[in-house]
Amino acid sequence: MARAFLPEDGRYVALLDDTERFMIHGLMQQTRIVLSPELEPTGDVFADVVASMGVSVAAQDHVEAEERDPALDRLLPDAHRGDDKVAAEFRRLTEEGLRQRKSANLDVAMERLAAASDDEVALDEAEAPAFLMALTDVRLLLGERMGMRTEEDAERLHEAMEVIDDDDPLGYAMAWYDFLTWLQETLTQALMDGV
Numbered sequence: 001m002a003r004a005f006l007p008e009d010g011r012y013v014a015l016l017d018d019t020e021r022f023m024i025h026g027l028m029q030q031t032r033i034v035l036s037p038e039l040e041p042t043g044d045v046f047a048d049v050v051a052s053m054g055v056s057v058a059a060q061d062h063v064e065a066e067e068r069d070p071a072l073d074r075l076l077p078d079a080h081r082g083d084d085k086v087a088a089e090f091r092r093l094t095e096e097g098l099r100q101r102k103s104a105n106l107d108v109a110m111e112r113l114a115a116a117s118d119d120e121v122a123l124d125e126a127e128a129p130a131f132l133m134a135l136t137d138v139r140l141l142l143g144e145r146m147g148m149r150t151e152e153d154a155e156r157l158h159e160a161m162e163v164i165d166d167d168d169p170l171g172y173a174m175a176w177y178d179f180l181t182w183l184q185e186t187l188t189q190a191l192m193d194g195v
Contacts, residue, residue, distance in 0.1 A: 001015075001017065002014065002015060002016050002017070002020055002179070002183070003015035004182075004183075004186035004189075004190075005123075005183070005186040005187040005189075005190040006186075006190055007190050007193055007194060008122075010124075010125075011122045011123060011124055012122070012123040012124075012128045012187060012190045012191065013120055013121065013122045013123075014120075014121045014183065014186065014187070015119045015120060015121070016113075016116065016119060016121050017119050018119075020179075021113045021114075021116055021119075021121070023176060024113060024138075024180070024183075025110055025113045025114065027138045027141075027142065027176065027180075028106050028109055028110050028113070028134055028138055029110065030141065031075075031106060031134075031137050031138045031141045032103055032106040032107070032110070034069060034071055034072055034075065034141060035072075035075055035076075035099050035102050035103050035106065035137065036099070036103060070144060071140075071141050071144040071145060074140045074141065074143070074144045074149075075102065075137055075140055075141060076091070076095055076098055076099070076102075078090075078091065079091070079094070102133070102134075102137055104130070105130040105131075105133045105134045105137070106134045106137065108127055108130040108131065108134070109127075109130060109131045109134035109135070110134075112127055112131060123187075128187065128190075128191055129191070131187065132184065132187050132188060132191065135180055135183060135184040135187070136184065138180060139177060139180050139181060139184065142173060142176065142177050142180070143177065145173070146170065146173050146174065146177065148177075157170075157174060158174070161174055
């Protein structure tokens with residue numbers, strides 16, 4: 001049975017059993033796949049820097065983009081909602097770096113889950129914020145996949161839980177969403193309380 005994150009001996013520690021760690025790790029992997037940086041490093045420092053700014057020096061890279069996954073828009077929202085042109089330019093200049101940072105947070109979180117000993121997931125001062133941000137991104141992805149975009153959507157989904165069949169996949173998704181919310185809240189509180 002899970003135990004909340006608590007400050008303990010200079011770390012933040014939670015108890016998560018094998019199933020809980022397995023499921024959270026799997027959800028983080030799925031989020032990592034959606035967020036994966038679009039650009040693979042080429043080894044050419046100049047080309048990589050230029051590409052990270054949304055510009056390619058290779059002719060074959062100038063093709064029309066595919067339709068964007070709505071979940072990616074939840075994970076990488078527009079910075080400027082009033083002006084589509086400004087938002088697109090800002091996205092072009094910053095999205096790759098944001099993808100890399102979010103992916104790195106997920107990598108840290110998955111490493112900590114995999115390194116758990118006796119069900120203990122322990123985070124140091126640097127790992128705790130990364131784990132917290134990874135939980136946020138997993139919840140955003142899961143919420144988008146369930147159609148939870150507004151408070152009204154959340155209320156509708158919670159009401160649906162009262163009448164759905166026991167084996168409905170939506171019930172499992174909502175249960176994990178709620179579990180991740182609880183885990184995120186406990187880590188946030190532990191961080192606020194300090195070590």
